[in-house]
Amino acid sequence: MIFKKSMNVLGSLCVVAALAGAANVAIAADAPAASAAAAQNLALLGGKLSFKLQGFEKREVPGGGPGTMYYNKDQKRVIMVGEDPLPLIARGGTDDDRLNGMKKTVREKQQAASPDYKIVSEKTETVKGLKVHRIEATDNMDGSNVLQATLLAVDNTKLTVIQVISNPKDPAGHAAAVNNILGK
16 A cells, blocks of 8 residues: 555554553643743645644654644643655555545554544545545543544645544533634
8 A cells, every 4th residue: 555654644643642641641741841832823734724723832742753742731632733745656646545545544543552442423624625534533542531533634745644632521622623723
Protein backbone atom coordinates (compact mmCIF):
# COMPACT_ATOMS: atom_id res chain seq x y z
CA MET A 1 0.00 0.00 0.00
CA ILE A 2 1.46 3.37 -0.97
CA PHE A 3 0.33 4.99 2.26
CA LYS A 4 2.56 3.05 4.65
CA LYS A 5 5.47 5.43 4.21
CA SER A 6 3.23 8.51 4.29
CA MET A 7 1.70 7.69 7.64
CA ASN A 8 4.58 8.87 9.88
CA VAL A 9 2.66 11.73 11.49
CA LEU A 10 -0.68 9.97 11.18
CA GLY A 11 0.45 6.75 12.77
CA SER A 12 2.49 8.43 15.45
CA LEU A 13 -0.31 10.77 16.49
CA CYS A 14 -2.81 7.94 16.61
CA VAL A 15 -0.52 5.75 18.63
CA VAL A 16 0.48 8.61 20.94
CA ALA A 17 -3.17 9.51 21.49
CA ALA A 18 -4.17 5.94 22.11
CA LEU A 19 -1.17 4.91 24.20
CA ALA A 20 -0.19 8.15 25.94
CA GLY A 21 -3.22 7.86 28.12
CA ALA A 22 -4.66 10.36 30.49
CA ALA A 23 -1.75 9.95 32.91
CA ASN A 24 0.87 10.97 30.37
CA VAL A 25 -1.27 13.82 29.09
CA ALA A 26 -1.80 14.96 32.67
CA ILE A 27 1.94 14.78 33.36
CA ALA A 28 2.65 16.80 30.23
CA ALA A 29 -0.07 19.26 31.17
CA ASP A 30 1.44 19.84 34.62
CA ALA A 31 4.91 20.45 33.21
CA PRO A 32 5.97 24.04 32.51
CA ALA A 33 4.24 25.36 29.43
CA ALA A 34 6.24 25.77 26.23
CA SER A 35 4.29 28.97 25.65
CA ALA A 36 1.60 30.86 27.49
CA ALA A 37 -2.08 30.17 26.96
CA ALA A 38 -2.35 32.98 24.45
CA ALA A 39 -4.24 32.56 21.21
CA GLN A 40 -2.56 30.08 18.89
CA ASN A 41 -3.10 30.78 15.18
CA LEU A 42 -2.61 27.68 13.06
CA ALA A 43 -2.49 27.45 9.28
CA LEU A 44 -2.20 23.99 7.75
CA LEU A 45 -2.05 22.69 4.20
CA GLY A 46 -0.84 25.97 2.78
CA GLY A 47 -3.44 27.96 4.74
CA LYS A 48 -6.43 26.00 3.42
CA LEU A 49 -7.18 24.83 6.95
CA SER A 50 -6.63 27.66 9.40
CA PHE A 51 -8.06 28.26 12.85
CA LYS A 52 -7.36 29.89 16.20
CA LEU A 53 -7.07 28.07 19.51
CA GLN A 54 -7.93 30.44 22.34
CA GLY A 55 -6.66 29.59 25.83
CA PHE A 56 -4.52 26.62 24.78
CA GLU A 57 -0.91 26.15 25.81
CA LYS A 58 1.49 24.79 23.21
CA ARG A 59 3.34 21.68 24.39
CA GLU A 60 5.49 18.94 23.00
CA VAL A 61 3.74 15.64 22.30
CA PRO A 62 4.34 13.20 25.18
CA GLY A 63 7.03 10.67 24.43
CA GLY A 64 8.65 12.93 21.83
CA GLY A 65 6.09 12.10 19.13
CA PRO A 66 5.77 14.25 16.02
CA GLY A 67 3.45 17.20 15.80
CA THR A 68 2.40 19.66 18.47
CA MET A 69 0.09 19.31 21.42
CA TYR A 70 -2.16 22.14 22.62
CA TYR A 71 -3.60 21.83 26.10
CA ASN A 72 -6.42 23.70 27.81
CA LYS A 73 -6.48 22.84 31.51
CA ASP A 74 -9.81 24.57 32.21
CA GLN A 75 -11.58 22.71 29.41
CA LYS A 76 -9.69 19.46 30.09
CA ARG A 77 -9.03 19.25 26.37
CA VAL A 78 -6.00 18.27 24.32
CA ILE A 79 -5.60 19.01 20.63
CA MET A 80 -2.74 17.36 18.75
CA VAL A 81 -1.81 18.68 15.35
CA GLY A 82 0.53 17.12 12.82
CA GLU A 83 1.37 17.94 9.23
CA ASP A 84 3.80 16.03 7.06
CA PRO A 85 4.80 16.03 3.40
CA LEU A 86 3.63 13.05 1.42
CA PRO A 87 6.45 10.90 0.09
CA LEU A 88 6.86 11.02 -3.67
CA ILE A 89 5.50 7.48 -4.01
CA ALA A 90 2.14 8.54 -2.49
CA ARG A 91 1.71 11.54 -4.78
CA GLY A 92 0.62 9.51 -7.80
CA GLY A 93 -3.01 9.16 -6.79
CA THR A 94 -5.68 11.74 -6.11
CA ASP A 95 -6.38 13.50 -2.84
CA ASP A 96 -9.53 11.36 -2.54
CA ASP A 97 -7.45 8.19 -2.87
CA ARG A 98 -5.01 9.38 -0.20
CA LEU A 99 -7.84 10.47 2.13
CA ASN A 100 -9.51 7.06 1.78
CA GLY A 101 -6.22 5.36 2.63
CA MET A 102 -5.75 7.59 5.66
CA LYS A 103 -9.26 6.82 6.95
CA LYS A 104 -8.61 3.11 6.81
CA THR A 105 -5.18 3.43 8.43
CA VAL A 106 -6.48 5.56 11.31
CA ARG A 107 -9.30 3.15 12.10
CA GLU A 108 -6.95 0.18 12.05
CA LYS A 109 -4.23 1.82 14.17
CA GLN A 110 -6.65 3.18 16.75
CA GLN A 111 -8.50 -0.11 17.10
CA ALA A 112 -5.22 -2.03 17.35
CA ALA A 113 -3.87 0.36 20.01
CA SER A 114 -7.01 0.35 22.16
CA PRO A 115 -9.70 -2.32 22.37
CA ASP A 116 -12.00 0.34 23.90
CA TYR A 117 -11.82 2.58 20.81
CA LYS A 118 -15.36 2.77 19.39
CA ILE A 119 -16.27 4.82 16.34
CA VAL A 120 -19.47 6.79 16.93
CA SER A 121 -19.71 8.51 13.53
CA GLU A 122 -17.74 9.23 10.38
CA LYS A 123 -18.23 11.71 7.61
CA THR A 124 -16.33 13.71 5.05
CA GLU A 125 -17.00 17.44 4.96
CA THR A 126 -15.82 20.19 2.66
CA VAL A 127 -14.10 23.04 4.47
CA LYS A 128 -13.10 26.00 2.28
CA GLY A 129 -12.87 23.67 -0.71
CA LEU A 130 -10.82 21.10 1.20
CA LYS A 131 -12.19 17.63 1.97
CA VAL A 132 -11.79 16.83 5.67
CA HIS A 133 -12.69 13.39 7.01
CA ARG A 134 -13.99 13.40 10.58
CA ILE A 135 -14.01 10.34 12.83
CA GLU A 136 -15.81 10.77 16.15
CA ALA A 137 -15.05 8.07 18.70
CA THR A 138 -15.01 7.19 22.36
CA ASP A 139 -12.07 5.56 24.06
CA ASN A 140 -10.62 4.70 27.43
CA MET A 141 -7.14 6.08 27.94
CA ASP A 142 -5.33 4.83 31.02
CA GLY A 143 -8.61 4.31 32.89
CA SER A 144 -10.24 7.57 31.82
CA ASN A 145 -13.06 7.73 29.31
CA VAL A 146 -12.58 10.31 26.55
CA LEU A 147 -14.27 11.72 23.49
CA GLN A 148 -11.97 11.76 20.50
CA ALA A 149 -12.34 13.43 17.12
CA THR A 150 -9.79 12.77 14.41
CA LEU A 151 -9.72 15.15 11.46
CA LEU A 152 -7.83 14.06 8.34
CA ALA A 153 -7.05 16.15 5.29
CA VAL A 154 -4.75 15.91 2.28
CA ASP A 155 -3.78 18.62 -0.15
CA ASN A 156 -1.60 17.65 -3.07
CA THR A 157 1.75 17.11 -1.32
CA LYS A 158 0.87 17.28 2.40
CA LEU A 159 -1.28 15.45 4.88
CA THR A 160 -2.55 16.68 8.22
CA VAL A 161 -4.01 14.91 11.22
CA ILE A 162 -5.73 16.73 14.07
CA GLN A 163 -6.95 14.91 17.15
CA VAL A 164 -9.26 16.55 19.67
CA ILE A 165 -9.42 14.65 22.97
CA SER A 166 -12.01 15.82 25.49
CA ASN A 167 -13.65 14.93 28.75
CA PRO A 168 -16.85 12.96 28.01
CA LYS A 169 -18.72 15.14 30.53
CA ASP A 170 -18.41 18.05 28.06
CA PRO A 171 -19.80 16.87 24.70
CA ALA A 172 -20.93 20.40 23.80
CA GLY A 173 -17.44 21.78 24.41
CA HIS A 174 -15.93 18.92 22.39
CA ALA A 175 -18.23 19.67 19.47
CA ALA A 176 -17.46 23.39 19.73
CA ALA A 177 -13.70 22.71 19.63
CA VAL A 178 -14.05 20.54 16.54
CA ASN A 179 -16.37 23.06 14.87
CA ASN A 180 -13.88 25.85 15.60
CA ILE A 181 -11.20 23.91 13.72
CA LEU A 182 -13.59 23.30 10.84
CA GLY A 183 -14.64 26.97 10.72
CA LYS A 184 -18.27 26.35 11.64
